[in-house]
Amino acid sequence: MTATHPNAAIAVHNLQFQWPSGQPVLQNCSLTVERGEFCMLLGNNGSGKSTLLRILGGLLKPQAGEWFIESPVGFVFQNPDHQLVMPTVGADVAFGLVEEKLPLADIRNRVDDALAAINLLDLKRRPIYALSGGQKQRVAIAGAIARHCHVLLLDEPTALLDPDSQIDLVKRVRELVKERGLTALWVTHRLVELDYCDRAFLLQSGQVTDEGDPERMKALLQTA
Template identity: 40%
Template sequence: MFISIENVFFSYDSVEDGQPVKNAVDGVSLTVEQGEFVAVIGHNGCGKSTLAKHLNAMLLPDSGKVYVEGDDTADENKTWEIREKVGLVLQNPDNQLVASIVEEDVAFGPENLGVPPKEIRERVDKALKAVGMYEYRLHAPYKLSGGQKQRIAIAGILAIQPQCIVLDEPTAMLDPSGREEVMSTLIRLNKEMGITVVLITHYMDEAVSADRVVVMDSGKVLTQGTPGEVFSQVELLKKHRLDVPQAAELAFRLKGCGVKIDRIPLDEEECAQMLLEVMK
């Protein structure tokens, strides 16, 4: 396996009403396979972003272990190796863009790793082409749309040549068009280039694109499985204040009205097929 999370606990050093704040991550055990696309969902404050920051040693467990290809994230001698393998993309792309020209921004990571200039040039061009932003290589990042900025941030991580990209709610600040740009990019990177993707999101329709969905609540893993397995548990998700994809919501309501539904659809196409079957 590529990433192994073993009984991890983590709490921030803060106190409320004289009492320590509860664990942000509370005994989580999880694995991520090479080439897998995993979506981690949950409401705000459930611990999913905190967990994401453990995957490239930005945060270290209070107890438990996180391993990346067998390397312990708590081993300071392995920190940079781990961060070369696992790149982290944050929610706000403006917080990750550091240069005044797009291609210079994408080159920032490899330069800091001491990559030779000729190879940096090759990496930058390849990364920008991978996210469909090569034609913008000489543009100023601040003039780009939110979706374009996020794709540049992803290109900056790709130029480091990681095996895995962890994205912490990368579409939270984007409009629907920007969200679609980023999601199509992630799906292509995963399916065509074999890059492992861990997507932290609160958009259920994005999680449908993953191979596996992990649901978190109160710092724990509530349930996990394929999108079909997870989103068929509509009552469980609603009990924990979570939404489901719109297609699944419609099927759930129809089922509640006595309509015979054999399976829960996940997207518009499956929903249309379900309605045709119901009408027959």
């Protein structure tokens, strides 16, 4: 089912999700992300953040509710090793284009454009195993850019990175959103990352209980 909104890239209305055991995860969860926004989703472990992202990414199906997401969608996992499947950087970015049956020249152009966008063009032939964690996450993002994804879903993409790489990645995603007219929903529990988003949502016990200005949300959570 779809929840529509005039300028929404993501719209969720009253989503309900529970595991087969009967344990509820999302309960009447609702939010809207406008086209061109970089939004962050906050919440404690078990609040339903990753579950919501997986529903939006088509990896899980809720029991009830309505949702809409503008396609195509790129999903970036917490651990990039779970989604990088080819031996080299360029080959991995190109792998996602197989289904489009593009001419070889178009594939090369898209791969080069995507790698240039995340400042890794000079590592096109580098083996995946030789990359840092931050570089691997950039390759995962490049795969979405090469497929001309309109929406990026990022599930705690900085969780396994060192502090400098964390900030570098969130800055680059913000730049991509603004430069290319993308929309991004980024799951985090790091309050410092709120400095780079347009809006933030707080998910508690499966519901969005607050949303709005990142600075207000940051101050609220710092005093909680």
